[in-house]
Every structure is written in C-alpha cells, then in structure tokens.
Amino acid sequence: MMASFNVVNYSLRPNKSIQRSLVFDGIKTLQASSTIDELIYIGFGSIWFTDFTLAHRELRIRDMISIEGDEIGAKRANFNRPFKTVRIESGFSNDVIPKLLSDKKLQSKPWLMWLDYDRSLEESTVDDMRAVIEGAPQNSIFLMTINASGGPIAKAPKNRPQRIKSLLGSVVPDDLSQDACQEDQLPSTLGKLLEDFLISTAVSAARPGGFLPAFRLIYKDGTPMVTVGGLLPAKGAVPAAREATSSATWPGFPPMPIIAPHLTLREVAVLQAELPRKRSLDRKAVQRLGFDLEEEQIRAFERYYRYYPAFAQITT
Structure with missing residues (x-):
C-alpha cells in the first residue's frame, strides 16, 4: 500500500485545517483552566508535521513522539523533524503504542494523543483505542480520526450494522438500522458509537475519572472523516473539565459538518x-x-x- 504522504499534502487541506484549529482551541481552553498541563504530544506526524508544529507553537508542548509505520517514511520523518524534541518511533501503531504505555518515564506526564488515521474503522484501530483508554496516564487527552465512508467498512449498506457491531461490541444497538449506515448518515452514526465505546472502555478499565467526551467533529477531505475524543481526567479534575467542555462557547462539538468553500x-x-x-x-x-x-x-x-x-x- 502506498504511504498516505505520497498521496496527500497534509498541510494544504482547508477543512482539515479548520478541524485542527477547533481542536487546538479547545485544548488551549483546558490548559487555561488548569485541567491539564505539561502534555506529551503523540501522533502521526508523517513527513509534514503540521499538527506537531501547531502543538509546539500554540500549546507550548515540548516533548513529542511521531509514530511512522512506513520504513522510508520513518527516514524522511527523521529528516523533516520540525524541532529537536520530536522523536520518531518506527513501526505500526499496534506495535508502538504498547511500548509507549510500558515506558515509566512517559507515564509520568499526561498525553495529548491524536491517532489521525487515513483508514476506516477496523480491528487494529479498535485495539489502539482500547489500549490507550485502558493505559494512558491520568489527565491525558485522546483523539482519533477515521475515514467515515461506508465502503471500507462494508460495501453493501445492509452489512454495515453487523460489521460495526462486530468491531465495537455491546455499545452498538442490536437494532442499528441500515439507514443510519448509509453514506450520508454514517459519519454521525460512527461519531456517536465511537464516543460510547470510549466511555464504556474507561468504565470497564475502572478509570477513576472515566472518559469525558470533548470532541466530535465531521469534515470532508475528499471523503467524509470523523474525529472523536475527550479527556481521561483524574477524579479531582472532572468538575473543571466538565465545566469547560459544557460551555456554550466550547468549540469541540460543531453542529454541522465542516465543509469550507473554496475561496481565493x-x-x-x-x-x-x-x-x-x-x-x-x-x-x-x-x-x-x-x-x-x-x-x-x-x-x-x-x-x-x-x-x-x-x-x-x-x-x-
């Protein structure tokens, strides 16, 4: 499979840029409320590192880790690191994340982890979600972005409800309809079900502060994409985090999909x-x-x- 950085220039996507700005705006609000501090940024920097640059400049994050599964991509990522404090971890996320979770030094600070996939929901993405929710340090922020078009999940809409249930388990209603899995409805459906999965996983892991939803954004980037995320707060941090994310000005839940017009x-x-x-x-x-x-x-x-x-x- 061709690496995605050979297909898309990740620095030139207006809808993605707006989505990223909304997320970072929310995180800045959380930082200002003292809910979180001294984050370590972990994500897929590719060779462009657009989000890493923003995380350093906008959120003042110093320590950053980029996961790169492509061998040539990892070498190019090392060459293109925007800052000295960016570390490249070569390997697929399913292999790298358990190593990060077992690193005692990394466990000493909260993470801002954004798994910004270019693929659809599948077993490996579910495994990544579960591992992070179960093992990330308290007061971490977790986000994931997936391709929300229906074809990669199941080409026939009638097969999608069962496929989604096989991936996300009991949070998926037995009566999930085919209509909810049609192309125009699927991003909203997946956003809600992914959020429920993250909440349920945090409960099963007996995290004292649970999982607090803070982001659910849909945008189009040639194909529909959905971003879901939130906080893994310490028990004492829950009230402040909930107050921030329930504010009328909170940017993490835009009411409409982000589809920016192309303008000069x-x-x-x-x-x-x-x-x-x-x-x-x-x-x-x-x-x-x-x-x-x-x-x-x-x-x-x-x-x-x-x-x-x-x-x-x-x-x-």
Missing part, C-alpha cells in the same frame, strides 16, 4: 473584513462586495471564518 485569498480577505457583525451576511451582501457565493457557502464561512486558512503559492 482576495475573497477570504474581503469577507473577513465584514465579520464579525450582528446581522448575518447574505448573498446580496456578498454580491455588493463584488462577487457571488451560494447561501450555504456563506453560512459555512461565517461559522468558521476565525479558523479559515490562507494559503499562497510563492513563485520566483
């Missing part, structure tokens, strides 16, 4: 100069600015304009 730098700049405003932008207002967008595109930009990326190609 000039269009972004002109629209951002109009926001924030008491009265919502509409199509006529955009037309008066000199161009045109559909109402759905305008609503999406208004919702996420603070997180909207601006990319430019530099030529010489």
Whole structure:
C-alpha cells in the first residue's frame, strides 16, 4: 500500500485545517483552566508535521513522539523533524503504542494523543483505542480520526450494522438500522458509537475519572472523516473539565459538518473584513462586495471564518 504522504499534502487541506484549529482551541481552553498541563504530544506526524508544529507553537508542548509505520517514511520523518524534541518511533501503531504505555518515564506526564488515521474503522484501530483508554496516564487527552465512508467498512449498506457491531461490541444497538449506515448518515452514526465505546472502555478499565467526551467533529477531505475524543481526567479534575467542555462557547462539538468553500485569498480577505457583525451576511451582501457565493457557502464561512486558512503559492 502506498504511504498516505505520497498521496496527500497534509498541510494544504482547508477543512482539515479548520478541524485542527477547533481542536487546538479547545485544548488551549483546558490548559487555561488548569485541567491539564505539561502534555506529551503523540501522533502521526508523517513527513509534514503540521499538527506537531501547531502543538509546539500554540500549546507550548515540548516533548513529542511521531509514530511512522512506513520504513522510508520513518527516514524522511527523521529528516523533516520540525524541532529537536520530536522523536520518531518506527513501526505500526499496534506495535508502538504498547511500548509507549510500558515506558515509566512517559507515564509520568499526561498525553495529548491524536491517532489521525487515513483508514476506516477496523480491528487494529479498535485495539489502539482500547489500549490507550485502558493505559494512558491520568489527565491525558485522546483523539482519533477515521475515514467515515461506508465502503471500507462494508460495501453493501445492509452489512454495515453487523460489521460495526462486530468491531465495537455491546455499545452498538442490536437494532442499528441500515439507514443510519448509509453514506450520508454514517459519519454521525460512527461519531456517536465511537464516543460510547470510549466511555464504556474507561468504565470497564475502572478509570477513576472515566472518559469525558470533548470532541466530535465531521469534515470532508475528499471523503467524509470523523474525529472523536475527550479527556481521561483524574477524579479531582472532572468538575473543571466538565465545566469547560459544557460551555456554550466550547468549540469541540460543531453542529454541522465542516465543509469550507473554496475561496481565493482576495475573497477570504474581503469577507473577513465584514465579520464579525450582528446581522448575518447574505448573498446580496456578498454580491455588493463584488462577487457571488451560494447561501450555504456563506453560512459555512461565517461559522468558521476565525479558523479559515490562507494559503499562497510563492513563485520566483
């Protein structure tokens, strides 16, 4: 299988960029509330390290570990490390995670672990989830992102309910419908079931603070993707964490899928100069600015304009 970094430039995805910014905004809120501190970042940095760079700059995280299963990718990752404190662990996550969990030094600090898969839900991803929820240090934050299209789970929608139940077990209702597993509904269905699985696993592991859901985001990156995550708080940290994540301004549960319109730098700049405003932008207002967008595109930009990326190609 071709490594995903050969297919996608992970630094140039606007919907992913907005999703990442929402997650990091939430984590900064948790840091400010003193719920978590001195995190170790663990993820899949690939050769781009976009999230690692943000974790260092935005969250002030020093120690970071990138898991890289591709042999050539691991060598390129070592070459492309953005900071001296990034450590590359060569191997697949199923093999690397147990090693990290058994490392006493790593167990001395909470983790921010983001398993940002480019594949769909399967046995290995479930094994990773279970291992982290059972063994990560207290006050850790765990997130996972998976491909939420139906085909990789089961090509026929009628087979998806049983396949999902075989993966996630008793948290999946016996009467999970085929409609809930159709392409348009599957991301929401998986998001809720994955959250239930993480809660249930924390209960089974007898974690004193359980698992507190904090993130559930759906976005499109050529294919629908879903991110689910939350905290593994110490028992005494639960009230502050719950207060932060239940706030009306908490960014981790956007009400709609993140589907950012493709805009030029000039269009972004002109629209951002109009926001924030008491009265919502509409199509006529955009037309008066000199161009045109559909109402759905305008609503999406208004919702996420603070997180909207601006990319430019530099030529010489």
